[in-house]
Amino acid sequence: MSCEIIVKNGNGENYSNGNGKIKDDKPNFFNEMNSSPPRTSSPCFSYFGENFTFEIIEDIKKYLFERTKIRPKIGIICGTGLGHLAENLTNVDSFPYEDIPNFPISTVSGHAGKMVFGYLNNVEVMCMQGRFHYYEGYPLSKCSMPVRVMKICGCTHLIATNAAGGLNPSYKVGDIMIVKDHINIMGFAGNSPLQGPNDPRFGPRFPPMDRAYDPHIVKIAKEVAKEMNMGNEIQTGVYTCVGGPNYETVAELKMLKLFGVDAVGMSTVHEVITARHCDMKVFAFSLITNMCYTDYDDNEEANHDEVVNIGLKRQDRITEFVTKVVTEINLDLNKKH
Numbered sequence: 001m002s003c004e005i006i007v008k009n010g011n012g013e014n015y016s017n018g019n020g021k022i023k024d025d026k027p028n029f030f031n032e033m034n035s036s037p038p039r040t041s042s043p044c045f046s047y048f049g050e051n052f053t054f055e056i057i058e059d060i061k062k063y064l065f066e067r068t069k070i071r072p073k074i075g076i077i078c079g080t081g082l083g084h085l086a087e088n089l090t091n092v093d094s095f096p097y098e099d100i101p102n103f104p105i106s107t108v109s110g111h112a113g114k115m116v117f118g119y120l121n122n123v124e125v126m127c128m129q130g131r132f133h134y135y136e137g138y139p140l141s142k143c144s145m146p147v148r149v150m151k152i153c154g155c156t157h158l159i160a161t162n163a164a165g166g167l168n169p170s171y172k173v174g175d176i177m178i179v180k181d182h183i184n185i186m187g188f189a190g191n192s193p194l195q196g197p198n199d200p201r202f203g204p205r206f207p208p209m210d211r212a213y214d215p216h217i218v219k220i221a222k223e224v225a226k227e228m229n230m231g232n233e234i235q236t237g238v239y240t241c242v243g244g245p246n247y248e249t250v251a252e253l254k255m256l257k258l259f260g261v262d263a264v265g266m267s268t269v270h271e272v273i274t275a276r277h278c279d280m281k282v283f284a285f286s287l288i289t290n291m292c293y294t295d296y297d298d299n300e301e302a303n304h305d306e307v308v309n310i311g312l313k314r315q316d317r318i319t320e321f322v323t324k325v326v327t328e329i330n331l332d333l334n335k336k337h
């Protein structure tokens, strides 16, 4: 059975994949789910929001590569208050998001909104100084679209960092939690960055998510932590992403704790799913910026200024940690070639 995609392009015009007749201007949910993706380099819209086609991602790469000579294998996403990392790059070429064609803009404090290419300890990297969140009004596919840009730019590895609330009572503010796994709560509710037509040039329709966080890089990171004497400040745990922007209720936190969640935030999971879909190796960690209390008698409340401030306080340590992990990943990459 041939299926037809009818979506609107950026100018509001009908767009069809040419597999049949246009019957009306409303996209058909089931047709879209079963069809090949639209091949276009102008943004088009579907039930799942803007469709960032392979061609659009290639155009973004073209824009960047015409302006930088850096050819990174490692992409880094800086979490809230962690953008300092990008300030440690040398020989930088920096692109404000508003200048990059088809890029969203960062609207959250603690996220500068720049794509920075440069060297971290002589290793070529590209670094998002600021990420996109669902609560900013962007669909998950748009939030994680830059991960595909990293992939098409040649990155084989993604390092995702975030600020998160600590649920595990043995954690303390300032700890770094290496993410060993995640629980995709937004996915339980039927929301995924991979919703909509699948383009096999990015990855398969049904990607596996076992070992989403590369066990070998986790091992490398633990060795780095040991070398840095991080003994009582490094943890390993399970992260979850809630939609935000409100922080969680006590009852929600109790539930997450029962689920086995160690740290809770509002990002990363959809980026990791997108990265694994296109076969990138992933390493992620959370900076524990506040503790999540599951007792109604506790008066502590999370607030974003505190989250940003803890990031600033821990920036030097985190920069050192990431630099060493990047250096080790690069040594590994060179061994393989």
Ligand SMILES: O=P(O)(O)O[C@H]1O[C@H](CO)[C@@H](O)[C@H]1O
Binding pocket: 078, 079, 080, 108, 131, 133, 161, 162, 163, 164, 244, 265, 266, 267, 268, 303, 304, 307
């Ligand atoms: O996950 P990152 O972007 O580090 O930021 C975390 O901190 C913000 C809340 O204070 C939310 O955006 C949450 O996701």
